[in-house]
Amino acid sequence: MADATIEKPLPEPDEASQPFWDGAARGELMLMKCAECGAFRLPSRQHCDRCLSDQYAWEQASGRGTVRTFGVMHQRYHPGFADEIPYNVTIVELDEGPRLPTNLVGVSNADIRVGMPVTVEWERHSDVSLPKFRPA
């Protein structure tokens, strides 16, 4: 039972991703967008993977997307998740195009479907908020 108190691995904001976490704290899903070709960069990074430009701006995304695919995890990899097994691991394809690894909330694992429309909601932790998704 001692394991149950071990925290999940929370991300630590770095310089490149700080605007994402600032947006998350406000409840806004922020994406890095190439200033030259308009492609989104996810995760955030210096260079655009389409045109290699190093110019960018941050833009608020709609927070809407669909379930691209998902799995239901039974294996205990990290003690921080021990109490949640089996839990879903879901890839949400944002309406803007990029894909985000996340978890669905507000739906049982048995009811998750590929293609299901979802919207973002934020799970607040001490110094970061995590994007989770709920059926729309």
Next chain:
Amino acid sequence: MGHRLRGAAAITGLGMTPMGRIYGKSATELAADAVRVAIADAGLKKSDIDGLLINPGITGMTGGGIGLNLQNYLGMDEMRLLNHMNAAGSTAAQMIQYATMAIDAGMATHVVCVFADNPLKEGGSAGAAYGGAARNPSRPKGMAGLTPAAGYFGANTPYALAARRHMALYGTTQDQLGTIAVGQRQWAAMNPLAQMREPITLEDYHASRWIIEPLHLLDCCLVSNGAVAVVVSPADQAASMAQPAVYIHGMGQGHPGDHNAAGSDWETETGGRLAAKTAFGMAGIGPEDIDVCELYDCYTYTVLVTLEDYGFCKKGEGGPFVEDGKLGPGGSLPTNTGGGELSGYYMWGMTPISEAIIQTRGQAGERQVPKHDLVLTTGNGGSLSYHAALVLSPHPGRS
């Protein structure tokens, strides 16, 4: 006039250590055992070898894996070709490709390609070596940290995600994946080198525990300690060497790129499609000409999607294609005839290559496929990220 590399080189030596829960030797020592056997198998002396290509397994990342200094441990002086390579499970086939090109270019004559790994610790679990970020005690940086924060760990997760999408798009069933596992176990029962030789049924498959749905334990490969080495030689010497020559008729690679990028269909269309085009093109053949398949099978699903990408059936029809058991013993497309990585042994890309060599030579004993004129072997690595293929034949590719 065929492609200039078709039949330019041949695999002339194969060396395999015992594989599985083999303890007491370092990866370097295992590699040396396999290299010694491979050189002797080819009927060569160590001094005949002038090229060495080295591929560590997971211990290349977690520590203790074989490195460039294997050259010194083996006492291989005056190498004309040397490298330490890593494109995950596609590396083994790639090493043989680069060896072939170097031999054709006159940069080397007899090249040893070696894989070794020993992630299993006595008393430790098979999964412990492949936990990925779960083992990292520090906080993951930036947006990349969203992955472990979602409980997305290890190699099992992306393959489950890929299989799920295939099932959703095409109606692929759990039974169809299970049929692959059952068939490969039937092959393994005839392979003295295989780790798992007890027969299994579809019921056993369904009863095996979930790892991450839709993958059961019996959808997932083994983890093994051991080493495999091969010798690649010029085709014109191979015919008179100690073993039946295994000529390399075709070679190809395909690496699809970032999974999270908009537009990627990495889950259901792998690098195999691109590799097939190059490899079959070089060999001057199509999938209908292949007698035996030795396909990288880190998961049952990898086999299914690879068959589609090589054109053995149409995209999305892999499930119905495999469900009649045609991949198993007595089937119309013998596949992973040593049990593969699911039931045989997990030497990354060397698992399918080693069995392909044995079958092409005609040395597979009771599991030998009678017609083995053209044998396809594929390697896959990362999360369906890296792919390489060889087409092998007992017949010279050059006239």
